[in-house]
Amino acid sequence: MSPRSRMGELEQAVLEVLWGLDAPASGREVHERLSGRDLAYTTVMTVLDRLARKDVVVREREGRAFRYAPRLTRAAMTAELMHEALGGTDTDREQALVSFVGEASAEDLAALRRALDELA
Numbered sequence: 522m523s524p525r526s527r528m529g530e531l532e533q534a535v536l537e538v539l540w541g542l543d544a545p546a547s548g549r550e551v552h553e554r555l556s557g558r559d560l561a562y563t564t565v566m567t568v569l570d571r572l573a574r575k576d577v578v579v580r581e582r583e584g585r586a587f588r589y590a591p592r593l594t595r596a597a598m599t600a601e602l603m604h605e606a607l608g609g610t611d612t613d614r615e616q617a618l619v620s621f622v623g624e625a626s627a628e629d630l631a632a633l634r635r636a637l638d639e640l641a
Contacts (some may be wrong), residue, residue: 528577534558535568536577540595545581545588 528536538554539546546554552565569589572578577598580587593601607614625633 528572528575531558531560531564531568532572532577535565535572536591539578539589539591545590547583547586547588551589 534555535551538551541554542550548562548566548569551569552560552562555565569578569580569587573580573589577592578589579592580589591598607617622630622633
């Protein structure tokens, strides 16, 4: 199982903040957006560092600090996780896909049909 598929709740919350921004953010900016969670600034910085080590976020130096951005869009990360799940299963890949589609909503099925039509 990849590090991205084993993210904790706080890591996911930090990533959600980064996805919600239009540009890379400093640790302070992420901390401010998580203000309702009563977290220490150092905790947020530790999480950002951990996400960078897992290659979930990229960081670029700006002066003495870093700015952080998600490596992938939300949709791209979801797709990557789905590929990992299908690749790591001992069961039949086709059966897993059929089971997934069998439980999909009408909206999800319509989106799948559109995507398949675009690929054809």
